[in-house]
Amino acid sequence: MTATFVGMPAFPGAARTALADTQLRQNLAHATGTIRTKRARVVGEVEEWEELRLAGAAIKDNTLHHLDEHLLRLEESLTELGATVHWARDAEEACRIVAEVARGHGVDEVVKVKSMATQEIGLNEHLAEEGILAWETDLAELIVQLGDDLPSHILVPAIHRNRAEIREIFRREMGKVGRPAPEDLTDVPAELAGAARLHLREKFLRAKVGVSGANFAVADTGTLVVVESEGNGRMCLTLPEVLVSVVGVEKVVPTWGDLDVFLQLLPRSSTGERMNPYTSTWAGISPGDGPQEVHVVLLDNGRTKALADTVGRQALRCIRCSACLNVCPVYERTGGHAYGSVYPGPIGAILNPLLKGVGHDDQVDSLPYASSLCGACFEVCPVRIDIPEVLVHLRSQVVDTHRGHKPPKPEAVAMRTAAWTLGDARRLGLAERASGLVGRLTRRGRALPGGRRALGRLPWPGSLWSDARDLPQPPTESFRAWWKRTSGGRG
Amino acid sequence: MVTCVNDAMYPETGKAVVTLLRRLGVEVDFPEAQTCCGQPMVNTGYLDEAVPLVRNFVNTFDGYDAVVTPSGSCAGSVRHQHSLVARRAGDRALEEAVARTSPCSYELSEFLVDVLGVEDVGAYFPHKVTYHPTCHSLRMLGVGDRPLRLLQAVRGLKLVDLPKAEECCGFGGTFALKNAETSVAMGSDKARHVRESGAEVLVAGDNSCLTQIGGLLSRQRAGVRVMHLAEVLAATEGSTGHSAGHPVDAAEVGA
Ligand code: SF4
Numbered sequence: 001m002t003a004t005f006v007g008m009p010a011f012p013g014a015a016r017t018a019l020a021d022t023q024l025r026q027n028l029a030h031a032t033g034t035i036r037t038k039r040a041r042v043v044g045e046v047e048e049w050e051e052l053r054l055a056g057a058a059i060k061d062n063t064l065h066h067l068d069e070h071l072l073r074l075e076e077s078l079t080e081l082g083a084t085v086h087w088a089r090d091a092e093e094a095c096r097i098v099a100e101v102a103r104g105h106g107v108d109e110v111v112k113v114k115s116m117a118t119q120e121i122g123l124n125e126h127l128a129e130e131g132i133l134a135w136e137t138d139l140a141e142l143i144v145q146l147g148d149d150l151p152s153h154i155l156v157p158a159i160h161r162n163r164a165e166i167r168e169i170f171r172r173e174m175g176k177v178g179r180p181a182p183e184d185l186t187d188v189p190a191e192l193a194g195a196a197r198l199h200l201r202e203k204f205l206r207a208k209v210g211v212s213g214a215n216f217a218v219a220d221t222g223t224l225v226v227v228e229s230e231g232n233g234r235m236c237l238t239l240p241e242v243l244v245s246v247v248g249v250e251k252v253v254p255t256w257g258d259l260d261v262f263l264q265l266l267p268r269s270s271t272g273e274r275m276n277p278y279t280s281t282w283a284g285i286s287p288g289d290g291p292q293e294v295h296v297v298l299l300d301n302g303r304t305k306a307l308a309d310t311v312g313r314q315a316l317r318c319i320r321c322s323a324c325l326n327v328c329p330v331y332e333r334t335g336g337h338a339y340g341s342v343y344p345g346p347i348g349a350i351l352n353p354l355l356k357g358v359g360h361d362d363q364v365d366s367l368p369y370a371s372s373l374c375g376a377c378f379e380v381c382p383v384r385i386d387i388p389e390v391l392v393h394l395r396s397q398v399v400d401t402h403r404g405h406k407p408p409k410p411e412a413v414a415m416r417t418a419a420w421t422l423g424d425a426r427r428l429g430l431a432e433r434a435s436g437l438v439g440r441l442t443r444r445g446r447a448l449p450g451g452r453r454a455l456g457r458l459p460w461p462g463s464l465w466s467d468a469r470d471l472p473q474p475p476t477e478s479f480r481a482w483w484k485r486t487s488g489g490r491g
Numbered sequence: 492m493v494t495c496v497n498d499a500m501y502p503e504t505g506k507a508v509v510t511l512l513r514r515l516g517v518e519v520d521f522p523e524a525q526t527c528c529g530q531p532m533v534n535t536g537y538l539d540e541a542v543p544l545v546r547n548f549v550n551t552f553d554g555y556d557a558v559v560t561p562s563g564s565c566a567g568s569v570r571h572q573h574s575l576v577a578r579r580a581g582d583r584a585l586e587e588a589v590a591r592t593s594p595c596s597y598e599l600s601e602f603l604v605d606v607l608g609v610e611d612v613g614a615y616f617p618h619k620v621t622y623h624p625t626c627h628s629l630r631m632l633g634v635g636d637r638p639l640r641l642l643q644a645v646r647g648l649k650l651v652d653l654p655k656a657e658e659c660c661g662f663g664g665t666f667a668l669k670n671a672e673t674s675v676a677m678g679s680d681k682a683r684h685v686r687e688s689g690a691e692v693l694v695a696g697d698n699s700c701l702t703q704i705g706g707l708l709s710r711q712r713a714g715v716r717v718m719h720l721a722e723v724l725a726a727t728e729g730s731t732g733h734s735a736g737h738p739v740d741a742a743e744v745g746a
Binding site: 379398471474 | 493495497498499500501502503505506509510513519520521523524525526527531532533534535536537538539540541543544547572626627629630631657658659661662663664665666667668669670671672673674675676677678702703705706707708709710713714715716717718
């Protein structure tokens with residue numbers, strides 16, 4: 001995969017392109033609508049859902065509070081069980097570690113279980129530069145990889161594609177990198193899955209090194225957990241001789257018992273299933289069974305920076321279920337690519353700025369504004385991340401980094417002027433008298449339903465509104481003026 | 492609190508609140524020092540700029556039994572954001588004042604149902620109406636079905652379902668300008684659902700959202716009117732003028 005998010009335009013520009021793609025909007029509305037309904041149904045079945053959410057949030061918060069202790073405990077458990085633990089400060093260190101392991105075994109290919117952490121660090125691209133091919137084995141990831149495309153969803157990275165497009169990609173690309181798709185392949189889902197299965201099987205059987213992430217890492221028992229639906233994960237985790245897992249430091253939970261909460265929250269929130277089809281767990285090395293060399297790369301890459309942010313740190317509770325994407329009205333219309341990151345949607349709008357920091361990249365700084373603050377994400381988040389709160393907090397960070405800049409941004413001038421006008425009732429009254437004058441002078445606009453007239457087209461930035469939406473003319477008398485004139489409505 | 496948007500752009504909503512509350516026996520005052528709750532600044536990230544507005548709010552309203560506002564998002568801002576702004580200002584006295592004013596601030600439907608304990612406010616509005624639950628009233632304040640209960644008790648009113656009612660209209664304050672295309676895409680779907688509902692009037696508890704949806708409906712010549720909940724609840728059989736289903740140009744009322 002050579003596609004990369006590097007150099008993406010800021011959100012409003014990227015969204016504009018996406019919004020114009022009618023096929024994309026159809027695909028997304030259909031897919032998110034379906035999964036939303038499924039989720040709502042299975043979540044509705046659980047009477048104590050709110051208690052589960054609270055428990056999930058509390059376990060994560062407590063763990064993050066003593067993250068250092070839990071990570072050291074995890075390292076200790078893993079080492080005892082024969083795994084090698086590596087610590088990676090950033091993406092580059094993590095990629096180097098994985099590449100060294102692969103090179104150490106003289107391989108030129110690895111098989112991968114779908115993993116957000118390895119995408120975050122750009123592992124496939126890094127390995128490719130070293131001449132090592134990384135094969136994605138999750139069906140949707142395979143579609144993205146074969147199509148030289150970018151993921152647009154955390155769980156269903158090819159959600160922006162429909163069946164017909166997938167068939168095309170399989171027929172065109174599979175043969176170039178392995179077993180070709182059958183000549184007579186149709187767009188029936190079972191046939192598409194069958195073609196992927198045959199294509200992938202030879203890669204599973206050949207690969208010596210497997211690469212994964214982990215949904216959870218249990219400190220006490222040194223157990224890593226991967227939750228998946230297709231069985232490709234189980235193959236990657238058991239067939240190769242060597243297994244390298246890249247795990248974000250926030251994935252640690254203290255005890256085996258904590259999984260009880262998360263294994264209920266995750267499948268219902270993500271795929272809308274009561275239970276996911278495959279849950280694989282492994283603790284270090286089991287002699288004679290599965291990989292006999294196990295590496296775990298514990299990844300920071302901005303997580304400790306996020307942890308230092310007292311409001312933003314709640315984002316580290318995230319279990320990557322993608323429920324927030326599926327309910328987000330912005331995501332539903334723009335799709336994931338507009339966010340310019342492997343983490344799209346509401347969680348991406350907060351996680352990217354938190355991991356990368358604000359104030360040095362316009363694309364990152366545009367993300368906290370990619371929301372109407374409707375709050376649907378917070379409502380569904382299984383670990384109760386108050387995404388709107390974090391968005392507003394990050395917006396203030398973006399604004400603060402620009403304070404004192406000369407010349408100030410037009411928006412800053414507008415906000416300061418508005419705050420000044422609104423800071424005092426007399427000043428506001430004067431402004432209303434002025435707008436009332438506009439209302440009196442421009443009485444020619446088209447009548448709106450209800451009798452008031454519409455203003456015409458406005459100059460920029462008002463045109464941002466009036467290009468597509470009417471605005472009523474200002475009334476000739478404000479409420480304040482009416483109250484005064486009529487002595488509180490009694491005159 | 493009438494709110495700055497209603498004061499400047501939708502005075503009829505403010506008048507309707509006064510009419511309605513007085514009809515229900517409430518002593519109503521409009522302290523003239525009031526301006527804006529500061530929400531536009533906070534939500535755009537300008538916290539420092541919001542400090543004087545929060546200060547003005549508590550100076551204006553500290554001491555009243557209840558602050559009633561015909562806006563879910565302004566009530567939400569007062570209840571959930573003012574403490575944040577006061578903390579940022581590092582002013583203990585302001586924080587304490589906010590702790591007094593925030594809890595007694597109510598969105599209109601909350602005040603009617605929870606504080607006054609009424610659902611039938613004696614209104615008459617013989618029209619086919621659908622209701623859009625605005626995001627902040629729904630998810631930030633949790634007003635639940637209070638507005639619907641109030642509407643159901645209005646004589647003559649026929650309430651019809653709005654498809655995908657709980658989906659955001661795409662207004663979002665400065666979002667409507669910063670991400671105008673996305674905002675319009677969201678609003679257009681909402682407007683389509685309003686048309687599908689078959690209602691002649693769309694009612695909501697927030698004029699900002701109604702500006703968005705109404706602005707799209709009227710650009711589409713959809714022939715559907717938007718109206719604030721307060722104006723519907725203020726309407727009575729005998730009343731003419733602004734709120735009895737005979738809307739007139741505000742200019743004529745005020746001139
Ligand atoms: S933020 Fe919450 S809803 Fe979104 S992916 Fe993470 S856990 Fe799921």
